[in-house]
Amino acid sequence: MKRYPHIMLFAALVASLAVGSVQGCHLRHLREAEAFYRWLLAAATHERLFRDDAGEFSDKELFDTVARKIESDIADWEVEDDQADEDVSTLSRVAGDRRHDHALWNYARGRTLKEERRRFLQLARERKLSYARDIDYAEAQAGGVNLFNLFFGFRKVAANFVWIQVDRYWHQGMMYRMIPLMKTCVLLDPNFIDAYLLGAWHLSYNATAKMPDTPPALKRWHPKYQVCLGEKELYYYLAIDFLKDGISKNPRNYKLYFDLGFAVYKNKLSDYPNAIRYLREAVRQPHDRWVPRQLYICMELNGQYAEALAGWQDYVKRFPGTDIAQEVGPRFIQRNTALIYELRAEEAFAAAAAATDPQEAEARRQEAYDYEQRAIQIWTEMKEPYAEYRLARLHALHLTEENRYMEAVAMLDKARWENPANFDDASDLMIEIKLRGGLPLSVSEKKAVLRREAGDICQGMPEDIRRQRLEEAKAAGVQHDPELLESLE
Amino acid sequence: MSTQDVVNAGGDALAARKPTGNGVFSTVADYLRGPWCIAIYTWREGIRKKTLMGFLILSLLVIFGSTFLSAFLDPSAESDMELKLIKDICVTTISIFGVLITIFISASVVPNESENKVIYTVLSKPVRRVQYLLGKFLGVQFIIIVNLALMGGLFFIALYLRQWVLPTLLLWSILLTYFEFLIISAFTFAISCAATSSVLPTIGGLFIYITGTLTEYLKDVEVRSGQSGEFFDEMIGWLAYGLRNVLPNLQHFSLKMQILDRAPNDPPTDVLIPHLMAYGLIYAVSGFIMAYLIFRRKEL
Incomplete structure (x- = not known):
């Protein structure tokens, strides 16, 4: 062979290119698996959280095939704090728990789902999967001029410059120009979390800051959201859509769930069941300490006092040395305990009213008074505006029971001005008492x-x-x- | 390279031919001493180039300036937007200027020596062509590594000063960037061995970078070919298939951007990084063999 060194060299070149090709195929397989894994997470998140939303879920067929195929393997995997509905697939439940991410990744790149992975790439190439559109590799499969190869992969920088323009429009007060640019921004960089968060904030807070609440008579039915909306309220739903889009692309980021639950559903729409739903999801991801606190507050607002109490007790136990655990936590524990007593008292009063046996009715009434006394004791000890309001409220209810409607209304009227945070609650109760007592x-x-x-x-x-x-x-x-x-x- | 440097390089290389001990290790060490000396002189020569320094200073200015770009953003919005801006701009700057430096230096080391006739002085010494090429290639790599280290170092400091946490993921990103440059450098170097001036290899290097980034397009060509049923149409499909598998795909290295903004839903990167490093090394070997195949028969 010494006589033909160029043949040797040529053979070495071919061999090295062949090895490079094999390695390239291996890398391509890993990237395909990565795209498939990301799509699996996004589709599972959709099924678990957004399947009630209007619009077609075009990825369902493939997702169901995958879910059926590995159903038996993952059926006995434990899922932490599972709140999903009964008819959600096991895969969606498992994908909701980040502890199983590594195992799912192994499925995504393994032989078990080889056929589904191939099908996924084919469908992505035909642009038939809605949740594959923002996954770099899957997007590239579609060919043609796409965002994947635009800017030679430097699309993230382009997204930053688009965002600077969004920021400029905000300062110029051109809200309508901001919305398409914000969408372009997250199209260029689907992992731009701050763009989702700030975009939703602009939509739900800044865009609506100077708008008056739409009177009910002027609201119109919105077929997409299935609710009655005015112009102002529509922005809240645009913010919800924006954050949901972010969640689909970044299902493990707690900030998106938190902003959706807290900033929009709780603060803007007072929709506490939905706020709890998304805050609970935020808590399931790696999160900051304030996230569970907001969840417990929403639980309290939604009347889930027992769960809120358990949450606060757990929080105080987990972070014993913090200011929140020493000052705020105990107050909320007392507050929820008193609210539970109030609730039990209410239930006992109702049971007494419904009882046919006078002895049982009396026993129930005593039980109710007992609970009420415990609540009053806690409220008295607390000495804070909310506690004072609750005491006034209890007093007003007592007066109502004694048919002293005028005094009850006067008591609530005074309490609502002293505690503006509870103004609406007191006003509603006043109307109820007036209607009951026949007062104008x-x-x-x-x-x-x-x-x-x-x-x-x-x-x-x-x-x-x-x-x-x-x-x-x-x-x-x-x-x-x-x-x-x-x-x- | 000054005349004295050339004489020194040749002298060191001559000394390298003298056996210093027994055993495989000493034989390899003796064999590599010549390339090592040439590499050191190539590096010294490279860092003196004004164009290279220009690129480097420009990139350092952009990296430094990225910290001021955040002034355009709203200071009242509490977010990590500034950090993201710095990260994205710095990674892009390193990629763009790094590629330019890589292509420029890889394209010029051999043709420049041919133009200056320095190559005749070096090859007249007892230095084999493969040793000469290896030395040149190693020298180019030293220059790329030093430039990358300077840019990466400034980026590292900028990030550290922002978040007061050591940005260790940046080191992985820089490492992957280097392996991407290694592929571009090896093939540009191969082209430069066939050229008499650095213009053609520079254009060739840019072409390698662009085609390497767009290799995924070949899949599209492959899928769309053969629709007419004609032989030529089908042949294009086979060609696209072959090229897609043989040509290096630089888009695999997009992980270098992704790794910096590591999201919790990203799959584990520890699987991909060693594979990407191996990928870079394999194609670097291919490029070097190609360079030697061209250079060994070249008439000088």
């Missing part, structure tokens, strides 16, 4: 009653939904004003 309502109270009556129906609502809501309201005892209904038609 003020103009603003009459308007509030009308608002409550018209709250569920609006212009443009499909007839079947309108009829259903009217029937529900009738069953709940709400009498609709015929003139009001006519105006909405």
Whole structure:
């Protein structure tokens, strides 16, 4: 061979290129597996959290095939704090727990799902998977000019410069120009978490800052969101869509869940069940300490006092030396304990009223007084505005029981001005007492009653939904004003 | 390279031919001493190049300036936007200027010596062509590594001063960037061995970088080919398939960007990094063999 060194060299060149090719195939396999894994997480998140949303989930068929194939293997995997509905697939439940990420990654690159992985790439190439569109490698499979190869992979820098422009528009007050640019920004960089967070903040807070609340009569039915919305309220739902898009692409980032639950659902829409749902998801990811605190507060606002109490007790135990555990935590523990007593007292009063046996009724009443006393004791010890309001509220309810309606209303009127944080709650109770006692309502109270009556129906609502809501309201005892209904038609 | 340097390089290389001991290790050490001396002189020569220094200073200025770009952002918004801005701009700067430095230096070391006739002085000494090439190639790598270390170092400091946490993931990103440059450098070096001036290899290097980044397009060509059923159409498909598998795909190194903004839903990168390093090394060997194949028969 010494006579033909160039043949040797040529053979070495071919051999090295062949080895390089094999290594390239291996890397390609890993990247395909990575794209498949990311899609699996995104599709599982969609099924677990957003499947009730309007719109078609085009990836369902492939996802169901994958879920069925590994169903038996993952059926006995433990899932932490699983709150998913019964009809959600095991794969979606497992994908919701980040402890199983490594195992799922092994499935994504292993032989078990080889056929599904191939199918995934084929569908991604045909642009038939909605959750594969922002995954770099899957996007590249579609060919043509796409964002994957635009800027030679430097699209993240482009996203930053687009964001600087968004920021400039905000300072210039051009909110309408910001929205398409924000969408471009996250299209260029789907992992740009701050763009999602700040974008949603702009939409739900800054865009609506100078807008008045839309009166119920002016709200229109929105078919996509299946609710009655005015212009202002529509921005909240745009913010929700924006954050949900971010969650689909970054399902392990707690900040997106937190902002969706806390900043939009809790603060803007007062939709506590949804706020709890997303805050619970935020807590399941690696998170900061304030996240569970907001979850417990939302639980309390939603009337889940026992869960809120357990949460606060756990928090105080986990972070014993912190200021929150020493000062704030105990207050919330007391507060939720007292609220649980109030609730039990209410239930016991109701049981007493329903009891046919006078002895049982008396026993229930005593039980109720006992619980009430315990609550009063806690509120008295607490000595804070909220506790004072609760004491006033309990007192007003007692007065109502004794048919002393005027005094009860006066008591609540004083309490609501002293504790503006509970103004709405006190006002609602005042209306209830006035209606019960036959006292005349003020103009603003009459308007509030009308608002409550018209709250569920609006212009443009499909007839079947309108009829259903009217029937529900009738069953709940709400009498609709015929003139009001006519105006909405 | 000054005349004295050339004489020194040749002298050291001559000394390298004298056996210093027994055993395989000493034989290898003796064999590599010549390339090592040439590498050191190539490096010294390289760092004196004004164009190279220009690229380096420009890149350092952009990295330094990225910290001021955050002034355009709203200071009232509490976010990590500034940090992201710095990271993205710095990684991109390192990639762009790093590639330019890599291509420029890889394309010029051999043709420049041919133009200056220095190569005749070196090869007239008892230095084999493969040793000469190895020395040149190693010298180029030293220059790339030093430049990358300078840019990466400034980026490291900028990040550390922002977050007061050692950005260790940046080291992995820089390492992957180097292996990407290694591939570009090896093939540009191979082209430069066939050229008499550095213009053609520089253009060739840019072409390698662009095609390497767009290799995934070949999949598209492969899928779309053969639709007419004609032989030529199908042949294009086979060619695209072959090229896609043989040509280095630089998009695999996009992990260097991803790793810096590591998201919790990213799959484990510890699997990919060693494979990417091996990938870079294999193609570097291919490039070097190609360079030697061209250079060994070249008439000088």
